[in-house]
Amino acid sequence: xxxxxxxxxxxxxxxxxxxxxxxxxxxxxxxxxxxxxxxxxxxxxxxxxxxxxxxxxxxxxxxxxxxxxxxxxxxxxxxxxxxxxxxxxxxxxxxxxxxxxxxxxxxxxxxxxx
Amino acid sequence: xxxxxxxxxxxxxxxxxxxxxxxxxxxxxxxxxxxxxxxxxxxxxxxxxxxxxxxxxxxxxxxxxxxxxxxxxxxxxxxxxxxxxxxxxxxxxxxxxxxxxxxxxxxxxxxx
Numbered sequence: 001x002x003x004x005x006x007x008x009x010x011x012x013x014x015x016x017x018x019x020x021x022x023x024x025x026x027x028x029x030x031x032x033x034x035x036x037x038x039x040x041x042x043x044x045x046x047x048x049x050x051x052x053x054x055x056x057x058x059x060x061x062x063x064x065x066x067x068x069x070x071x072x073x074x075x076x077x078x079x080x081x082x083x084x085x086x087x088x089x090x091x092x093x094x095x096x097x098x099x100x101x102x103x104x105x106x107x108x109x110x111x112x113x114x
Numbered sequence: 115x116x117x118x119x120x121x122x123x124x125x126x127x128x129x130x131x132x133x134x135x136x137x138x139x140x141x142x143x144x145x146x147x148x149x150x151x152x153x154x155x156x157x158x159x160x161x162x163x164x165x166x167x168x169x170x171x172x173x174x175x176x177x178x179x180x181x182x183x184x185x186x187x188x189x190x191x192x193x194x195x196x197x198x199x200x201x202x203x204x205x206x207x208x209x210x211x212x213x214x215x216x217x218x219x220x221x222x223x224x225x226x
Contacts, residue, residue: 092157
């Protein structure tokens with residue numbers, strides 16, 4: 001039982017390049033989330049998917065797109081990377097999209113945009 | 115909108131001393147509150163959560179937090195710090211949109 005896995009762990013991009021961050025969970029969770037973590041700002045929600053087939057914007061969605069490929073996988077795409085998107089990206093999942101439910105986090109992807 | 119404020123971006127304590135990490139929330143309705151811990155180069159792990167049951171919540175690794183509505187606070191405490199407690203700690207509140215809003219974090223250093 002691997003929990004929440006993310007690939008890649010590290011990535012360096014040039015401004016304007018595109019890439020997709022992958023996230024998968026093996027806990028049969030319904031809800032999945034993408035956060036970014038910047039120094040001194042904690043984590044901020046980019047997008048979330050309450051259940052398979054649905055996605056919703058979070059606090060900072062601009063410049064990103066997501067796909068809930070199936071129940072297990074939730075990807076985050078940067079179409080045209082900008083230096084402001086340099087950050088650590090965390091994927092999380094929870095059984096249901098309820099405030100009482102615990103979110104489980106992956107190990108993160110450290111992205112640098114030059 | 116719900117939000118949390120963590121007072122003190124860095125806290126340093128001696129091993130064996132009391133740990134107190136402060137979190138104040140802003141919410142128009144009874145909130146659900148959480149404390150998460152992040153060890154270096156790892157993802158976040160849930161320490162404890164308040165979901166409107168008992169106001170004193172006990173979590174893992176000897177941590178606990180008390181929900182005080184009158185003070186709009188949810189401070190995290192541990193009676194005796196251990197070297198392994200050195201990490202970054204995040205307070206979070208449920209946003210009402212089925213996701214979490216996190217505070218800016220407090221880095222805890224434990225001195226031998």
